[in-house]
Amino acid sequence: MNLLRVIKTSAMTMIALAFSASVFAMSLQDAKDQGLVGELxxxxxxxxxxxxxVxxxxxxxxQKRKIAYADIAERNNLTLDQVAARAGIKNLERTQVGLLVENAQGQLVKK
Structure with missing residues (x-):
């Protein structure tokens, strides 16, 4: 019976840890929805x-975007900055109304 109690306690601890980790893990969409980040x-x-x-x-x-942009740049004989700038335009266009985007003055404002 002691072993069964240890297994139950361990299982409950693992469930609690998994739950608490998911509560604190923030997704990009969560951060955007909460106005914590915006597209530049x-x-x-x-x-x-x-x-x-954040x-x-x-x-x-x-970092992940930079790696992806570098790969695209290499495959298309472009510079990293060219690809990033094009991606920036697309990201701004795709951003939902009400989320943050960078304006011409360099400020994050609601779209």
Whole structure:
């Protein structure tokens, strides 16, 4: 019976940890919906409301975007900046009304 109690306790602990991790894990869409981040004209994300979690999310997404842009640039004989700028235009166009985008003055504002 002692082994059964240990298994039950372990299972409950694992469930609690999984639940708490999912509560604190922020998706890009969550961050956008909450007005914490916005799309920049240069193809990357910008931070509107700084926190460690938001900064980490933006850094991760921007690194992934840079890798993807570099791959596209290499395959199409373009520069990284050219691809990022084109992606920035597309990202701004695709952003839903009410979410943050960078304006011509470099500020994150609601679209």
């Amino acid at each position: 004209r240069n193809g990357y994300l910008g931070v509107a409301v700084s926190s460690q979690e 900064e980490s999310l933006v850094k991760d997404i921007n």
